[in-house]
Every structure is written in structure tokens, then in C-alpha cells.
Amino acid sequence: xxxxxxxxxxxxxxxxxxxxxxxxxxxxxxxSNNFFLRHPSLVRTRIADEPFGPILNPEDCxxxxxxxxxxxxxxxxxxxxxxxxxYICADSFVHDYGGKNPVEGPGAFYAVFDGHGxxxxxxxxxxxxxxxxxxxxxxxxxxxxxxxxxxAQTDTAFAEACTSDANLASGTTALAALVMGRSLVVANxxxxxxxxxxxxxxxxxxxxxxPICVIERQRxxxxxxxxxxxYLNGQLNVARAIGDWHMEGLKxxxxxxxxxxxxxxxxxxTEEDEFLIIGCDGIWDVFMSQNAVDFAxxxxxxxxxxxxxxxxxxxEALKRKSGDNLSAVVVCFQSQPxxxxxxxxxxxVQRSVSAEGxxxxxxxxxxxxx
Numbered sequence: 001x002x003x004x005x006x007x008x009x010x011x012x013x014x015x016x017x018x019x020x021x022x023x024x025x026x027x028x029x030x031x032s033n034n035f036f037l038r039h040p041s042l043v044r045t046r047i048a049d050e051p052f053g054p055i056l057n058p059e060d061c062x063x064x065x066x067x068x069x070x071x072x073x074x075x076x077x078x079x080x081x082x083x084x085x086x087y088i089c090a091d092s093f094v095h096d097y098g099g100k101n102p103v104e105g106p107g108a109f110y111a112v113f114d115g116h117g118x119x120x121x122x123x124x125x126x127x128x129x130x131x132x133x134x135x136x137x138x139x140x141x142x143x144x145x146x147x148x149x150x151x152a153q154t155d156t157a158f159a160e161a162c163t164s165d166a167n168l169a170s171g172t173t174a175l176a177a178l179v180m181g182r183s184l185v186v187a188n189x190x191x192x193x194x195x196x197x198x199x200x201x202x203x204x205x206x207x208x209x210x211p212i213c214v215i216e217r218q219r220x221x222x223x224x225x226x227x228x229x230x231y232l233n234g235q236l237n238v239a240r241a242i243g244d245w246h247m248e249g250l251k252x253x254x255x256x257x258x259x260x261x262x263x264x265x266x267x268x269x270t271e272e273d274e275f276l277i278i279g280c281d282g283i284w285d286v287f288m289s290q291n292a293v294d295f296a297x298x299x300x301x302x303x304x305x306x307x308x309x310x311x312x313x314x315x316e317a318l319k320r321k322s323g324d325n326l327s328a329v330v331v332c333f334q335s336q337p338x339x340x341x342x343x344x345x346x347x348x349v350q351r352s353v354s355a356e357g358x359x360x361x362x363x364x365x366x367x368x369x370x
Contacts, residue, residue, distance in 0.1 A: 065182060065271045066105045067333040072307030074314045075327040078282060084115030084172075085280050085327040086126040093178075099134030103181035109133075110329050111176040112192045114280040116236075118170030121158060121243035125172050129154045129242075133176075140180060144264050147176065147187045151242065155260040159245045171236070171244030174262070175206060177278060179331070182269045184276070187262035189240040191281040194265075195289045197297060199272040200341050202290040205265045208281070209240040216240075225249070225257025232257055274338045275300065276331040277313070282324030286317050296330060297338050304337040306330040 069091050077083040088111040090096040101107030109130055115122030132150035133139060139146045151174065162168050173190020186194045188206035196203040209216055211232040216239035220227060228234035233249055240259045245251055250258040267273075277283075277292055287295070295316060299309045310330040317326050 065269060067179060067182065067269055067273075068335045069106045069108050069179060070306050070332040070335070071108070071110065071330065072305070072310045073327070073329040074307070074311040075325070076314050076318065078318060078326050079323050080325050082119070083325055084119045084122055085282075085325040086113045086115070086119070086122045086172075087111065087278075087327050087329055088126060088130065089329055090130075093130070093134060097130050097134040099139060101180060102140065103183075105181035106179055107181075108179040108331070109176065110179075110276075110278055110331060111174065112278050112280050112327050112329060113172045113174050114190065114192055114282075114325070114327070115170060115172040116238075116241075117244070118168075120168040121170040122172040124158050124161065124168070125154050125174050125242050128157060129174065129176065143178070143180075143185060144187075147178075147185070147264075148262055151187070151189060151260050151262050155242045158243050159251075162243075162245055166246075169243075169246035171241045171247075173209075173238055173241050173281075175278060176262075177205070177276065177331075179269075183266065184269055184273075185264065185266045187264055189242065189260055189262045190238050191284075192279065193281070193284050193289070194276060194278045195293060196267065196276050197274045197293045197338070199274070200293070200297060200338070202293040203267070204289050205267070205276070207263060207265075208284070209238055209263070211237065211239045213239065219259070220257045223255060223257045223259075269333060271334075273333050275306070275333060276329075278329040278331070279313070280325065280327045282322045282326040283313065283317050283328055285324060286320035286322045287313075300330075300332065301337045301340070304332075306332050 071089050071091055073087050073089040075085055075087060088109060090109045091106070093099045093107050093109040094101050097109070099107065111129070113122040113125050129150055132153045133147055136146045136149065173192050175186065175188045175190065175192035175194060177194055178185045184196070184205070186205040188194070189209065191208045191210060193208060194205040196205050211217060211220060211227040212230050217227050220232060220239060225233050231237050232239055235247055236244065236250065236258065240261065242260050244258055250256055275296065277296055283292065292313065296309050296313060299312050310328040313328045314326045
């Protein structure tokens with residue numbers, strides 16, 4: 001029912017109560033060839049190369065950490081009447097999408113799409129977003145600009161698809177994570193979340209884009225929208241998403257209160273980084289980030305299987321009464337299970353009593369005897 005190190009299958013069919021969300025390689029939409037329009041409006045930004053400095057000590061001579069990727073995913077419809085989540089779990093984007101990987105080490109792509117108002121937008125984004133990324137001539141040298149452009153192109157292409165077929169009208173949040181060599185890049189638009197486990201500590205690699213968030217509320221109001229009882233324009237409980245062109249007042253060709261622009265977080269992976277959890281908001285409705293890391297870490301120590309770990313995360317969320325569709329992707333960066341963390345004991349402090357103190361104590365005791 002799930003898949004390890006690959007792209008999930010079944011992209012445009014409805015999901016059963018326990019199983020795989022759809023396969024992006026099988027999704028088609030009417031006149032889809034007309035939708036591959038490059039989006040030139042985004043500013044080009046180049047990620048600067050890290051400067052090389054002198055070797056200061058023998059520690060700098062250690063070989064660089066190279067992640068050994070193992071991944072798995074699991075999904076469940078939960079208490080909802082239909083399944084609107086989709087995920088991608090590709091340990092090699094060169095193999096699955098033909099993208100260039102000029103760095104040594106792995107080149108992987110993982111994503112979760114949480115649909116709302118139907119599954120069409122999630123299926124569409126699952127199919128088109130990675131292709132817009134990996135077919136861009138500037139990938140991976142201008143990676144953030146390329147990914148941001150791909151989000152915008154996917155959004156525009158879906159708007160065109162909806163004009164041809166009104167039944168496609170829907171929306172989806174989107175979170176994508178790329179591993180290239182030792183670099184982890186996370187792009188998020190919506191309320192899915194990515195959490196990195198760094199030696200047992202939860203490091204949030206994305207921010208939930210809720211309308212009530214101060215930053216998002218300000219952006220919404222600056223764009224002519226408003227937040228009513230926690231909902232964007234009283235209609236939607238996320239502040240960023242792909243699609244939703246059918247909802248009045250949320251999107252315009254030149255912008256709007258509902259943004260598809262992703263927010264980026266990047267980090268350099270080291271030997272302390274153990275695994276990454278990517279999940280839809282149904283997971284995070286019942287798990288705090290550190291709680292999820294603690295739970296997953298214990299499970300990986302037991303069996304070291306990212307597929308089984310993702311299934312256990314989903315099942316635990318069901319036990320905790322999550323009321324949403326559930327999808328989780330677990331990406332391990334090392335071949336060994338997470339090590340036991342040894343908490344260093346506090347050094348014992350030897351205390352002594354001075355001769356003067358002993359004399360005073362003896363005098364006190366002699367007084368008691370009298």
C-alpha cells in the first residue's frame with residue numbers, strides 16, 4: 001500500500017482508506033500541452049558558493065558527510081469521505097525526472113500536496129511541479145528562483161486547465177524538499193510541514209502558512225484581503241496555495257490575498273542529521289514537531305525502516321483522532337538507526353570542611369552534651 005524510494009502510483013484515481021495516493025506520471029488534463037508556459041517575471045537569484053578557507057585544525061581534514069538516503073511514505077484517508085492528499089517519494093530525481101545533478105552524492109525529491117475542494121489541483125501539481133523544476137535550464141544553479149518559478153507556472157497552468165474544464169476547480173497546498181549532495185532545500189506554500197531530526201532535536205524546516213499568522217495576515221491585508229475568524233476572506237484556512245482560482249477575490253493574474261509563492265528554508269546536512277519528516281496538516285494537528293521526532297526516532301531505533309515508520313506515524317495520528325486525510329514521508333540520511341543519546345552525568349563536586357569549620361562543629365556538639 002505504500003512505496004519506498006519511488007513515486008507513488010495511482011495519480012488520478014480515488015484512494016482507498018489505506019493506500020497510496022496518486023502517481024504524478026499518469027495524470028493528464030484536457031489540452032495540457034498548452035499549459036507549459038515559462039514564468040519570466042520572477043527575479044533571478046543565484047546562491048553564492050561557500051568560500052573556502054584555510055584548514056585550521058585536524059578536524060577539518062575529516063571526509064565530508066554524504067547522506068545515504070532511504071525513504072518511505074504512507075497515506076490514509078482517515079475519517080474523510082475521500083482522499084485528497086498526494087505525495088512524491090523519489091530518491092533519485094535523475095532517474096525519475098531526468099534532472100541534472102552536478103554535485104557528488106544523492107539527488108532526491110520529496111513532496112506532499114494536500115488538496116481541498118477536490119483532488120484535481122493536488123494531482124495536477126504532483127504531475128507538473130517537478131517537471132517545471134527539473135526541465136528548467138537554470139536548475140540547479142539558481143535553485144530557489146527555479147523552484148519559485150515552477151510553483152508560479154504550475155498555478156498559472158492549472159488556472160488555464162480550469163478554464164477548459166470547470167470540474168477541475170480546487171486547490172492544494174504544496175511542500176517540496178530537495179536533497180542535493182549535502183544540501184537540503186525545502187519550499188513550502190501552505191500548512192504542510194517538514195521537520196528535520198538533528199541528533200534527536202526537532203528543527204522545523206517550514207512555517208505553517210495560516211491566515212492568523214502575523215506575517216501572513218499583514219501580507220493578506222496589503223493585498224486587499226482580510227482574515228475573518230481565522231479564514232482568508234472568510235473562505236479558506238490557509239494563506240498560500242496552488243489553485244483556488246474559482247474562489248472569488250482570492251487570486252488575480254497580478255497577485256492577490258492567496259499566494260502560491262513558496263517560502264524557502266535551507267540547511268547543510270551533517271552527520272548529526274538523522275532523518276526528515278514531511279507531513280500534511282492532518283499529522284501536525286495531533287503531533288507537535290518534537291513529539292513527532294521523538295516518536296519516529298524510537299520507531300527507527302526499533303526497526304530502522306522508513307516505510308514502516310511513516311505508517312506508524314499515520315496510524316498514531318489516527319489513534320489521536322486526527323480528523324483529516326493523513327500522509328507522511330520519512331527520509332533517513334544514514335544507513336544505521338538513530339543512536340542512543342547518552343546524557344552526560346554531572347561531575348561530582350568534592351566538598352571539604354576546613355579545620356576551622358570542624359572546630360566550630362566540634363564545639364557545637366560538645367555544647368549539646370552538656
